[in-house]
Amino acid sequence: MLKYTFDWSIVTSGKYFEWLVSGMKITLELSAVGIIGAFVLGLLIAVMKMSHFRPLRWIASAYLEFFRNTPLLIQIFFWYFGSYKVLPTVVNDWLNSTNFEFAAAAIALTIYTSAFIAEDIRSGILSIPREQMEAARSAGFSYLRSMQYIILPQAVRITVPPLVNQFLNLAKNSSLAMTIGVMELTYQARQVESYTFKGFEAFTAATVVYLVLSVSITAFMDQYNKRVLNPHRA
Amino acid sequence: MIKFQGVHKWFKKLHVLNDINLHVKQGEVVVVCGPSGSGKSTLIRTINQLEPINEGALNVDGMDLHCKKTDLNKLRAEVGFVFQQFNLYPHLSVIDNITLAPTKIRKISKRDAQDQAMVLLERVGLAVKRDAYPTQLSGGQQQRVAIARALAMKPRIMLFDEPTSALDPEMIGEVLAVMQDLAKSGMTMMVVTHEMGFAREVADRVVFMDHGTVLEEAQPEEFFRNPQHDRAKQFLKQLLSPMH
Helix, strand or coil, rough: CCCCCCHHHHEEEEEEHHHHHHHHHHHHHHHHHHHHHHHHHHHHHHHHHHCCCCHHHHHHHHHHHHCCCCCCHHHHHHHHHHHHHHHCHHHHHHHHHHHHHHHHHHHHHHHHHHHHHHHHHHHHHHCCCCHHHHHHCCCCCCHHHHHHHHHHHHHHHHHHHHHHHHHHHHHHHHHHHHHHCCCCCHHHHHHHHHHHCCCHHHHHHHHHHHHHHHHHHHHHHHHHHHHCCHHHHH | EEEEEEEEEEEECCEEEEEEEECCCCCEEEEEEEECCCEEEEEEEEHCCCCCCCCCEEEECCEEEECCCHHHHHHHHHEEEEEECCCCCCCCCHHHHHHHHHHHHHCEEEEEEHHHHHHHHHHHHHHHHHHCCHEEEEEEEEHHHHHHHHCCCCCCEEEEECCCCCCCCHHHHHHHHHHHHHHCCCCEEEEEEEEEEEEECCEEEEEEECCEEEEEEEEEEHHHHHHCCCCHHHHHHHHHHHCC
């Protein structure tokens, strides 16, 4: 016989429900900031890595190897416990006046994921025929403008499926932020469990939210790809 | 308009352009022909510096291309280039393909650019395709859009690199007709092609190349009736009756 009695009411209403909702909001914020930041940064690193200017390529390569090949948790700890020791006082004061835990987690997630995104975008760029660049250059576009108007829009379309994977990873990886005290969803689920001993309900609720978040990201990107990026192929 | 003086180019050890001296005047239509690997595509690609030259002097529309200070983007905006494989931008509709460079480089308003693009599409007979995407067009249609796209920058020179070689035979005519129309309008043109009918009817001059060298330069009638060089005779013979 099962001795455990389920009490789903704690996660559907009341104080604990509110904790979970506030955690969900922070998870959403962290994911949104991370996805946008990682995409923009990834784009930049990808273009740097393909630059004709060697030092830019070196910087991009070092960045990629460094951030792809170290654990995310270490990077989160580094930004949270390590970075402020070497930053100037002005920056630290400013960081402390904001939500430092959130900032450290957002920076770590953004940078970590941007390295993977950069490689995905770069392989997207490499798959665009060389002639497209020639066509753009012979119309009078500079290298960067050619990238902006002709190469990247095509590369990003090809990159959508791997990008979705990176976005999903980022959303799920945001749960690691609890380790430095960001009160996101996993953190709150833990809290609820500690106060109620209703671990099954608390983590089931958290699981459902992560699932809905991930499925929503996938569905959104799918629609975006179909309607905005490739309207003529729909 | 275009002046080659002692131009050389090497790909590693391969001497692809060997002492090219050529002068194309304003409004002139010059056809470049020759066997494959003769350097004719490379020659035409040096004019907008898709291929840099290694030695000699090349002046296009008053700009010295051998000089490092020349703004290549500015030069390229004045020189239209039409590729063998069309190279339309597949993510943009026909009208956007044509208006992209005029709006971003010439900075003309979107509305004006679209009006001009429609005039050009009218001219190449594809006004109804304004909202189509390149993949929805036939090869001949794509090439006509590519010509319209190049013309939208109001270039002073038009370069064509084997514009009909990738086309099915029944589509070659429609592209050549557009090019012929353009030649009549007084455009300075340099065309790499094997279409000898086009050369005969439209060209002011035919340049025959082999192994990176200009072997013969003559008026079309002269060239076809009485080619001087043995290699040219052989080439024409094969081109006109490929079975022998």
